Amino acid sequence: FEFPDNDSVLHQQFGPNRERMPGRVMVGFVNVNQLIRLLDRYSANELFERNVRLFLGARGPFNRGIIESVTTSRNSWFGFMNNGVSITADKVEVLGPPNKKKLSVRLSNMQIINGCQTVNSLYQAKYDVATRDHFNANTNVLVRIYEVSPENEDFMEALILATNSQNAVRGEDLVANDASLRVLQETFHRYSIGFERKDGEQFVKNGILEVFTKEDAATAFLAVTSDDAPKLWGTLGRAKLFQNESTFRRVFPEELSIDETSTNLHALRLLASHCILTNCRERLMNGKPRKSV
Secondary structure (H helix, E strand, O other), X not given: OEEXXXXXXXXXXXXXXXXOOOOEEEEEEEEHHHHHHHHHHOOOOHHHOOOOOOOOOOOOHHHHHHHHHOOOOOHHHHHHHOXXXXXXXXXXXXXXXXXXXXXXXXXXXXXEEEOHHHHHHHHHHHHOOOOHHHOOOOOEEEEEEEEOOOOOHHHHHHHHHHHHHOOOOOHHHHOOOOHHHHHHHHHHHHOOEEEEOOOOOOOOOOOOOEEEEHHHHHHHHHHHHOOOHHHHOOHHHHHHHOOOHHHHHHHOXXXXXXXXXXXXXXXXXXXXXXXXXXXXXXXXXXXXXXXXX
C-alpha cells in the first residue's frame, strides 16, 4: 500500500505486549485503485477468507449506493461517507525512506476482514459498462491496517466480530467462520454437496448434486428432530437460531472440528433433514416431491 505521505497516516507501533494487542496499527486514506488492483492480483475470494460474508452482488441497495456514490458528481465525498476497509496482516513492514513523499507499506498474508462489499463494489463501478465512464480514479477510501500475529487468534476473532457488528450484519453472518461450519463445508464438498456458510458464496455447478445454506441446515434439523418447528416460521425465528449459543450448538456442535466420524454422521443428519423438509414443503405446495440426492 501507499499512503500520500508520512503525515497523512496515523501510525501506532505497540510491539510485543502482555495485552496481546496488535503489534502495529495504521490508519489513513489510500487511493481506491490500490484496493481494486488487489482483486486482480488474488484468486477467487482469497482476500476475504476471514470475512464473515462475501460479495452480495451489485444490485442490492447498499452496494448499489456505494457504486452511485463513487460515480456521481459528489464522488470526492466517498472517503468520508464510506465506513472504510479493515485489513489484517501477519506482518506490517513500513518501507523507507518515503519515495516522493509517499509512505509505502508491505503486508504479509493480508486479509480484508471488513469492507468486502466496498472493495467489490468499487471494482464493479470501475469496470462495469454502465458506470466506468463516470468512475473517479482519484477517489480515496479510509483503510485500517492491523498487524496481528498468527498466534494471537483470540484477538483476531474478537476484531472480526467487533468490526462487523458495527454494520448491518445478520447474526447468521457473524458465525460464518465457526470451526464446526468450516469442517462441515469441507466434508460436504468431498461428497459434491455445496454447503453455503457465508452469504454470497458460489459453487461451480458441474458435479454439485445439491446446494444448501447453514440457515437451511439449522431450520431443517431442528424442525425434523425436535418440537421447534412452530418457532422457525419466518425470518425472525431463523435468525434467533444463530443468536442463541445453546441452540446453535445443537445444530453445529463444537466436537465436529475434532472427530471425523462424528462429523460425517452429523453431516448426513443435516442433509437428510434438509431433504425431508424440502420434500414436505413441495408436497404441501403442489403435491410433487422433488428428487432427493
